[in-house]
Amino acid sequence: MSIKFNQKFRCIVSIITLLFISLAGSYVYKQSTSQQLAQQKTALKENSAFAANTTLAATFENPAVVPETSNQAINKPNIVISRKPPASVPVTYPVIDEWKKYKFSINGNKIFTPVKLPKSQVNFNQTDLLTVLINTRKYFQDHASEDPDIFRKGILGTQGVSIPDMLKTLDFMITTLNEDIANKRTTRLQDPNFINANFRVIKWSAHNPQNKKQQRLRITKYAVFTHPGSRTKTSTFNTPIYSLKENSNTDTFYTRYTKQDVLSGIYEPGGKEFGKVKPLAYLTRNGLEEALMQGTVLINFTDGSKAFFNVDKNNGISYVRGLKATTQKRYWYFRQVDAIKGYGHTIDAKISIKPGVTFAGDVLNIGLGKVIVIEHTKNGRKHLQMGVIADTGGAFLPNLYQLDFLAGIFRSQKDFKQHIQQLPEYANAYVLVKK
Numbered sequence: 001m002s003i004k005f006n007q008k009f010r011c012i013v014s015i016i017t018l019l020f021i022s023l024a025g026s027y028v029y030k031q032s033t034s035q036q037l038a039q040q041k042t043a044l045k046e047n048s049a050f051a052a053n054t055t056l057a058a059t060f061e062n063p064a065v066v067p068e069t070s071n072q073a074i075n076k077p078n079i080v081i082s083r084k085p086p087a088s089v090p091v092t093y094p095v096i097d098e099w100k101k102y103k104f105s106i107n108g109n110k111i112f113t114p115v116k117l118p119k120s121q122v123n124f125n126q127t128d129l130l131t132v133l134i135n136t137r138k139y140f141q142d143h144a145s146e147d148p149d150i151f152r153k154g155i156l157g158t159q160g161v162s163i164p165d166m167l168k169t170l171d172f173m174i175t176t177l178n179e180d181i182a183n184k185r186t187t188r189l190q191d192p193n194f195i196n197a198n199f200r201v202i203k204w205s206a207h208n209p210q211n212k213k214q215q216r217l218r219i220t221k222y223a224v225f226t227h228p229g230s231r232t233k234t235s236t237f238n239t240p241i242y243s244l245k246e247n248s249n250t251d252t253f254y255t256r257y258t259k260q261d262v263l264s265g266i267y268e269p270g271g272k273e274f275g276k277v278k279p280l281a282y283l284t285r286n287g288l289e290e291a292l293m294q295g296t297v298l299i300n301f302t303d304g305s306k307a308f309f310n311v312d313k314n315n316g317i318s319y320v321r322g323l324k325a326t327t328q329k330r331y332w333y334f335r336q337v338d339a340i341k342g343y344g345h346t347i348d349a350k351i352s353i354k355p356g357v358t359f360a361g362d363v364l365n366i367g368l369g370k371v372i373v374i375e376h377t378k379n380g381r382k383h384l385q386m387g388v389i390a391d392t393g394g395a396f397l398p399n400l401y402q403l404d405f406l407a408g409i410f411r412s413q414k415d416f417k418q419h420i421q422q423l424p425e426y427a428n429a430y431v432l433v434k435k
Contacts, residue, residue: 093155095365098318098397106207108158111400115203117192117430118375120382126187128354129386130177135351136369136390137170139344147345154367155400159202161433166369169434172198173371189386195373200433204372206401216426218402219374222294222360223416224308224340224409227287229299233268237282237302241291241334242267244277244313248333255316259292259331280309280334289325290413292332295393296340298409310337312347319394330394340406342391343368351390353406360391360404368392371432372403376424403429 095103140150151163173189180187188194195201208214230237242262244254253276257266266273281299283291291297296310311332319330335347343363344350359372370389375382385405393404405423410416 089158089160091158093158093365095155095398095400098364098394100364103398104209106155106400108155111155111205111207112159112431113203113205114159115201115430116196117201117373118382118384119192120375120384122190122192122195122373122384122386124190124357124386125354126177126181129189129357129388130174130181131352132354132357132388132390133170133174133177135353136388137167137174139349139351140167140170140369143345143349146349149345149364150368152364152367154365156202156367156370156431156433161200161202161431165433166367169199169371169432170369172434192384195432198435200435202431202433204429204431208401211401214401214426217374217429219376219424219427220402220404221407221416221420221423222404223355223407224294224296224298225287225290225413225416226298226300226306226409226411227283227290228302229281229283229287230302231281233279233282237284239263239283239285239288240267240279241281241283241288241297241309242277243280243335244333248313254313254333257315257331258317258329259315260329262331277333280336285326291334292328292330293325295332295391296337308337308339308341309334310341310347310350314394321395340409353390355406355408357387358391358406359387359389360393360396360406361389361402362396362399363389363392365398365400373430373432374403374405374424374427375430376427378422378424 091108092105093108094105097103143150153162176189177187180189204217206214206217228237233240248254253273257273265271267277267279268274281301283297283299287297291309292311296308298306298308300306312335314330314332317330320328337347337350339352340354341347341350342353342358342360361370361372366389368389371386372389373384373386375384377383387405389403391404391406396402396404407416407420407423410419
């Protein structure tokens with residue numbers, strides 16, 4: 001009896017165990033299937049969103065596929081769909097130098113803050129600002145495929161500011177100024193209430209690795225100076241400015257020589273590189289240094305003629321902050337131009353700019369075409385000044401704590417210094433982005 005009972009008992013236990021295993025396996029399979037379906041749905045949504053964002057970004061931020069714009073469209077806002085920044089916008093940005101080499105990373109939220117513009121009238125010359133806005137916008141239209149640097153989001157990408165946002169800002173301002181000038185009225189862009197209603201206002205706090213206490217941007221000033229000069233070498237005008245010949249894109253011999261090498265006479269008769277470059281004019285040594293520093297010079301020649309000359313290409317040596325001008329090794333070759341020139345990937349493409357409404361800045365990390373308002377206090381009153389980043393220079397790559405304001409054309413350093421006394425050394429800075 002006991003043997004039969006034990007056999008029956010073991011049989012019952014085995015059956016119960018098999019039923020339990022079967023039920024458990026069915027439950028696990030259903031749970032696994034449900035999780036897989038949920039994951040597939042999530043992935044499908046994410047892939048669809050990514051594809052939409054990528055397609056839109058490529059249209060405006062890949063220079064190979066930037067849409068063509070007619071000349072008439074420069075005076076009208078482009079009809080573009082500006083996507084809202086996704087929640088996953090990165091807040092950390094890798095800062096690069098002029099050779100596109102990584103320097104350091106920075107949290108964009110430590111530099112930029114959404115605010116309202118102070119309630120004071122914004123100052124600028126309406127027609128001059130319109131000219132610079134149009135010329136900057138046209139640069140994006142005409143040189144999209146040749147200059148990919150202008151399509152970098154830069155550090156403002158951490159705030160969801162895209163290339164379409166920036167282009168929309170330029171277009172809206174161009175349209176507004178055209179309408180207001182045509183109607184002979186003070187432009188609405190000088191009204192802080194209009195700006196706050198139509199633009200995102202982003203305060204830009206300085207980030208200076210050498211001075212971490214600096215909060216406001218340093219506002220340096222540059223100018224075009226008029227200098228006497230000669231088309232031939234004389235005892236007074238004995239320091240040359242040179243132009244590279246057309247084959248400079250393939251023959252880069254000029255990158256082997258420092259400024260001191262050039263001034264030693266290597267391109268002059270008897271020099272080892274005589275005939276390789278074309279002498280444009282001869283200045284005093286002081287005139288040369290100012291031309292190199294400012295980027296443009298207006299020369300009054302001894303024969304009664306005058307002409308603008310602008311820097312074209314340099315010898316590939318970096319500008320060294322803090323080093324005296326006369327000991328800098330960087331040297332620029334010039335070209336004759338028809339106006340004051342700002343940023344451009346070639347001398348023929350450079351943007352024609354105007355004093356009083358142009359800033360030079362870090363175009364790789366802040367971005368070409370950004371509209372800036374600076375604020376300072378004078379005699380107890382707030383003063384606001386608007387301009388466009390339409391120029392750059394070696395001192396601004398990289399530089400997240402400074403802008404250079406184009407002050408004007410001056411006959412002497414004395415006149416220049418008297419003029420800039422009314423301008424701030426440091427200022428609060430705001431970036432305007434069309435809503």
